[in-house]
Amino acid sequence: SQAVVSTQSTGRNPKKISLMASDAIFPMLQNSMSFDLGLNPIQFNDDKAVDDFIANVDKDFHLVMILEQLDECLVLFRRLMCWDLEQVIYVKLSVNNDYSASISPEIRQKILEWNAIDLRLYNHFAEKMKRLLAEQDEDFWAEVAELKKINAKFWQQCYNNILPVFDGNKLGYSLHET
Numbered sequence: 001s002q003a004v005v006s007t008q009s010t011g012r013n014p015k016k017i018s019l020m021a022s023d024a025i026f027p028m029l030q031n032s033m034s035f036d037l038g039l040n041p042i043q044f045n046d047d048k049a050v051d052d053f054i055a056n057v058d059k060d061f062h063l064v065m066i067l068e069q070l071d072e073c074l075v076l077f078r079r080l081m082c083w084d085l086e087q088v089i090y091v092k093l094s095v096n097n098d099y100s101a102s103i104s105p106e107i108r109q110k111i112l113e114w115n116a117i118d119l120r121l122y123n124h125f126a127e128k129m130k131r132l133l134a135e136q137d138e139d140f141w142a143e144v145a146e147l148k149k150i151n152a153k154f155w156q157q158c159y160n161n162i163l164p165v166f167d168g169n170k171l172g173y174s175l176h177e178t
Helices: 006-010 015-020 032-036 047-060 066-079 098-102 104-114 116-134 139-157
Strands: 094-096 165-166 170-173
Touching: 032 116, 047 116, 066 116, 066 139, 104 116
Parallel strands: none
Antiparallel strands: 094 170, 165 170
C-alpha cells in the first residue's frame, strides 16, 4: 500500500500515519535517518540503545558532513582523501522551495518530536563539527574561501545561461548538451 501523508492531519497525531502506510514502510517514516543507519524502530524508546547507536555511528564514520556547513565539510573531506580542491566542486541542482518556511510552529514542533532520535543524531554531529571547525587554522579557512570562489566561477561558466526549472516543490536546472 502507498502512504499518503498530510501535514495538517498527521501533524496533529503522527501515529495516524500508521493507518495510511503499510507495515513495510511505516518504520521509514519516523526517524528515517537513524533507521537507514541501522537503528531498529523497536529501540526508538530505549535511551541507552539510542546512545549506543549514536556512539557506534560516530565510531564507524570518520567524518559526518553537515549541510549547513557544506563548504567547510568538503574541505575537511578533501584533506582526508588527499584530493585537489577542484575534486570537491559542487553545484546545487535541486533546492527546496520555501515550503518549509510555511509550516506552522506547532507542526514543526510535532515533526521534531516525531523525529526526536534523528534530531539527537544530527545535534551530536553538528556539535562535533562545530568543535572540529573551531580547531582549524588560517590555511583551512583560506581553502574554504577558495572553494567558494571556485564554485562561483564554475557556476558562472557552466550554468549562467541555463534557466531554472521549478516543479512546484524543488528548484532545479535543465542541462542541455553542448
